[in-house]
Amino acid sequence: MMPVSTARQELESSTTSLADRAYAAIQDQLIMLDIPPMAPIDDLALSESLGIGRTPVREALKRLEVDRLVVSYPRRGTFATGVDITDLAYISEIRVQLEPLAARRAAENAGKALREKLAELADTIQDNDVLIMSRNELMQWDLRVHRSIYRAAGNPHLEDTLVRYNNLATRIFCVFLERITHFDRHIEEHVGLLRAVADGESRRAEKIARDHVTGFEKAIRAII
Template sequence: MESSGKLSVMGESEVPARQDDESYAEYAYRVLCDELIVLDIKPGEPLNDDLISRRLGVGRTPIREAMKRLESDHLVVAYPRRGTFAAGVDITDLAEISEIRQLLEPAASARAARMASDRTRQELRELAREVRQLLADHLAQRDLMRLDMRVHRSIYRATGSRHLEDVLIRCDNLATRIWSLVLEKLPPVSEHIAQHVELLEYIADGEAEAAADLTAKHVTDFENLIRGVL
């Protein structure tokens, strides 16, 4: 059975609709990736092709394609004759992930500041205004986390480098899984998210050095935030 584009429901859980420009495999990947990142699918939980196929309204072949991609992202682990399971979250990975992000994220922000098109710069300015408005609404912690992910992905895309974007999304996904694991222990993270307003404006204005410096601070602040509750 293929997706109708409407919300599919299993129990009380709703899943987002498939976008018109998404293949079924891309749709399955997007939904499962999000659920794995925010730990709606718990570490170590088995992922059953048939159940997922029925829940998403997508055939098993696209599900298997999505699973292979998720495995390459280190979000699931496949064991012969046992099945596929959500990957564990190892807090000790935080230092290595942060080191990689410290090297690449400032470079990505600087590249975006140099390379972004006029249209992309306008989109980043609009996103900065939206972030400012959303922060005034006192969002819940999980909504703030999703907003952080959205901003990071917008910056990665603005680099114009598919390879850099792919690497950074993978690292950010793993970092956000750690964030999800300790989310309830964290103090309000609105100030951390608020750094994005200035960062987006720096990039939109072509201020590469300022964008890189603020990004480095943002990554360091994130690591310190997590370590503060471990």
């Protein structure tokens, strides 16, 4: 018979893994608005659709509440948070300080192998045809670029903070994406940022990241 302590450790490890899977999957649905803003969250339905037990799903929802992607009300249940355009200024205020910091640190600290991967990512994105890509594909690439830069910065606390606020910004982006013109410029900025980091050009990377955040806010405000 397996010792109780070992069995418990394996169970906890399994539960954590399932909770992480549930967290990532539900987070993606919330960011991409597949779960619409203000929609009720049915943990049983999520459990069945994801093939994951209700306990890991509930654990994931607790984490997502901390991320401000869901909100729970006593006796009412859990809901996707609304997308409030007034939050754009608050989110941008944080990102305009931290995105350039992450880009600069990534350019200064990333190792050779990671720089090569960022350069390859830039090549791939540059070869993509933006006009034929779906909203989901565009946003997935956007998330991948930003998260790659955050990871390359080498500061897990900075990474966690930026992932959280970029997720909130992406929800706003998804609401207005079909009305945004010149999305190709947004993609070009991604390519430039990745190449600056890959080449170790810290000041250039910092500037591109700052302009990227301020440009995003201006683009959204121009259509509301």
